[in-house]
Amino acid sequence: MPEIILVNKNDQEIGTGEKMKVHQDGKLHRAFSIFVFNSQNKMFLQKRAKAKYHCGGLWTNTCCSHPKKGKLLEEEVHKRLQEEMGFDCELKEIGDFIYKAKFDNGLTEHEYDHVFTGEFNGKPNINPEEADNYQWISLEYLKKEIKRNPDDFTVWFKIAIEKFF
Numbered sequence: 585m586p587e588i589i590l591v592n593k594n595d596q597e598i599g600t601g602e603k604m605k606v607h608q609d610g611k612l613h614r615a616f617s618i619f620v621f622n623s624q625n626k627m628f629l630q631k632r633a634k635a636k637y638h639c640g641g642l643w644t645n646t647c648c649s650h651p652k653k654g655k656l657l658e659e660e661v662h663k664r665l666q667e668e669m670g671f672d673c674e675l676k677e678i679g680d681f682i683y684k685a686k687f688d689n690g691l692t693e694h695e696y697d698h699v700f701t702g703e704f705n706g707k708p709n710i711n712p713e714e715a716d717n718y719q720w721i722s723l724e725y726l727k728k729e730i731k732r733n734p735d736d737f738t739v740w741f742k743i744a745i746e747k748f749f
Contacts, residue, residue, distance in 0.1 A: 588650040589614040593682060595696045600653050610684065610692030613650060616661050617744055618700045620646040620673060626720040628704065633716050638687045644738040661700050670709025673702040681747055685739040699744055723749055
């Protein structure tokens with residue numbers, strides 16, 4: 585299992601930990617979330633693969649992951665977007681936030697999450713190990729759906745939507 589970067593509340597590296605152990609212990613770690621829009625200002629959502637270690641089957645942002653130790657965050661976001669969704673685009677960091685959420689399976693996400701946005705107008709080639717489905721959706725409709733069916737969306741996605749969009 586891969587090592588992920590442990591950080592303090594100021595996003596300063598304090599070590600690394602094995603991914604599943606970090607999530608079992610709820611330790612604060614570095615992450616990123618990518619939100620891609622098309623030229624009609626519709627957001628690209630993915631439905632997480634049911635087999636994911638947490639939040640399987642829930643709708644979320646275009647792509648998210650943990651950067652690897654010794655790698656530049658700006659490079660990792662592009663690499664992961666290509667691995668998960670089969671495309672790349674220009675990305676810009678728009679902010680960050682910290683959240684902590686405990687899941688029914690005993691795992692806890694406690695992330696210092698860097699938020700990136702970009703624009704893409706092509707057809708994705710989604711990795712079935714990462715996502716079961718995708719859709720383009722207007723922010724107006726998305727916000728209504730989150731109010732109607734909050735349990736259909738990941739925790740970090742709902743926080744980011746409220747904070748940044």
